[in-house]
Amino acid sequence: MDTNNNSQAKGLITTMRTYKHMLFGLFTSLCVLLAVPAHASPTIQHWTTDNGARIYFVAAPDLPMVDIQFTFDAGSARDDDKKGVAHLTNSLLDEGAGKLNADQIAEQFDSLGAEFGTGSYRDMALMKLRSLTDPAQLTPALKLFALILSEPSFPAESFERNKKQTLIAIQSQLQSPQAIGGNAFFKALYGDHPYSAPSLGFEESVSALTRDDMVKYFQQYYVAKNAVVSIVGDLDRATAEAIAAQLASGLATGHAAPRVAPPAVLEKERVINIEHPSTQTHISIGHASVTRDDSDYFALYVGNHILGGSGLTSRISDEIRNKRGLAYSAYSYFSPMREAGPFMMGLQTRNDQASDAIKVMFATLQTFIDDGPTAEELEASKRNITGGFPLRIASNSKILGHIGNIGFYNLPFDYLDTYNDQINAVTIEQIKETFKRRVHPNKMVTVTVGAAPPEVKAATGFE
């Protein structure tokens, strides 16, 4: 999954709701567990519609409901010089379709108990419907979804309003050290590459967008050959085929978007200190790294699970939190994207501890690169990942996520079936060799956001 600064920004202006009175104790979901995994995995059925949309279907007969997701290769990586166009286009999809306005669309979905949503990331843009499978609900919900896919009207009034809301979301990022750090990290990692900009775009670029940009963007990228459709629910194959055909038929055939170029490799380390009146310094360290179809993926994933990907049991958490009490959340992850997504180590700590925390972070990474994991660590991580496989396919929504990724990133069809074998095949030597070759502390970007810039010149200064 794309690391999504966009949703962080939205979160800021979303009100605190159900869980505002609840503190999740131990670790936050900041620790992104990347992968999908296999044993008794769901049977994925696959076909292509007449106009070229690729369908991935899993029958889940236990609950009378269905989830349908359209994933388009229409993320902000396609923004070109109109930064923010992908996000704004996506946000307008349920604002008007055919003769229906935003109120009518919303009221119809609400009255069916259906949940419709859109989402926009660097790699992809989504449209999602969850509905009961009773025809009294499902038939009208599908009709509405089909209308949105085929005839979105991008009302001028909605365009102006959503643009203003986007500008407020961009502004809200400026009061969040997380968002500031995330944006600066991507900017430094990716330079001129399309991944550099936040999905929301910039104040200037969004202000300059026109309604016509939306229409053109939709026509180019929201097309059947650029779409992956995942369906999980209480349907038989014939019904799923009929639904897929009904929904996809409204899309133009079009073309699959070409791959964007790979990002340039950073040649030297870089430290960026951003002043912000926060009590903590937010630290992000890393470089561009891994694609979804990377042959080193499993070695990097398992290695990182030991380094900083397994919550409290990881080395980074042990060094930063358990041994020193420096941070609530300390982690590392590889975030594979269509093109090389980031390797990132992160934490937040009281301003005066930032320099120490950065040193510990780099030292922990260097030790891991030099010595690799122990046999016990590797065995423990393999047990966690493979033993946890049933948990990762335990709900319709989780299965939907997996088949969406398999389809979108062209992962092998037996990806889930062979997942545990791939994990079990990883060796200590392989992790050591791969980390040495792929992870470069002396070419990393270090971003800090906080009130007192840490006394850090460069990673190599810590040796």
Next chain:
Amino acid sequence: MLKKSLAVLCASLMSVTVWAGNNPAVHEYTLDNGLKVVIKEDRRAPVVISQVWYKVGSSHEHNGITGVSHVLEHMMFKGTDKYAPGEFSRIISENGGNHNAFTGRDYTAYFQNLEASRLEVSFEMESDRMRNLKLLDEEFAKEIQVVMEERRLRTEDNPQSLTYEQFASTAFMNNPYANPVIGWMNDLENMNNADLRKWYEMWYAPNNATLVVVGDVDADEVLQLAKKYYGVHKRGEVATIKPRIEAAQKGEKRVLVKAPAELPYLMMGYKVPTLTPENSWEPYALEVLSAVLDGGKGARFEKLLVREKQIASSIGTSYGLVGLHDDLMSFSGTPAQGQTVETLEFAIREQVQRLHHELASEEELARVKAQVVATDVYQRDSVYYQAMQIGIMETVGLSWTMLADYVERIRAITPEQIQEVAKKYLIDDNLTVATLIPQPLDGETIKRRMSAGGGHGH
């Protein structure tokens, strides 16, 4: 109002099984030592979630030790006689599981997600730390720092969270919901391990806890396992607590919060009741009222305030049906471009007035009810959510059996009842308003850097 007797009195083993519609069966037992055990067999996937809920949270705390429930929750991972600090996490992890814990105003809960055959691993360790926690000084010294970092992350550096904290502490006088779950920083700075020891001994006992298990399990087998591991503990002397019913508010309250921020923010909260066995319809009417305003993009707030009048950039309501104490129905939002917190407040008050003077339409109620019926199905996609619902109900002294009535209770609410609760509770004398007044984020420099998309390098 305090709605539960804190002492669980039944000493004999009771068993109740209820089938609710086409939902899987739920089985309820009480062990001899007072531990309530609720098991829901859900065989969709070969997984299980096990949760232990303690009837203690920040609302049980008093001035000077705020946050102690949450700090104790952190320390629950820091070792018993049998397991060294960190062992709990390591063993769950090696068994393919994941785990966490959470602290709320009325509860502290611990959970493990596992492949179904591993349930015993959870029971063995979770039952152990119910009574045998070590609370080592050196571990406390580090963990209290972690919690203070957590407070900085969640509250100190987040202007909307800061506003919420000041809002709640202004709205409530003697209702303990006035205090933040994570605790005031000064209390955290002065907390010691003895505070935790005392708190652990006061509240962590089988007769103050509920074990909830949902997943691909056999209820009888789970009961036998529960007896084997949790049954060994003796009943404890559980503290009792004073009711602390909120003193009547005598007029509208307002608080300004100045913090570094870019955007203003408004919170408005009216004091309202929560669900009790006695108050059989008002909380449900408030729940429907909240959905009329904010239940989906078709509801009034999004339709009128965001889309039509463009006064709010974002807006939402918050009402928790379930709680030990009376609570707030809150509305919060960010003004749209060209609007202010004043115009937003005025617009929200207009919507409240409309609820006083005009009945909600049949279409609006039909939408709310359709959503409730559908959501009831959608929620069954997650064993975690099902366990959460059972645990919360039991922990605030209600019963999980009320969950089965939820849809029917909501469907029974009439437009007149919504109007009645609006007139009774959504009145100025019950209102608290908090406004975030943005203070400069260190001049124009940061803004320039970020609008250009990044920082400058050194």
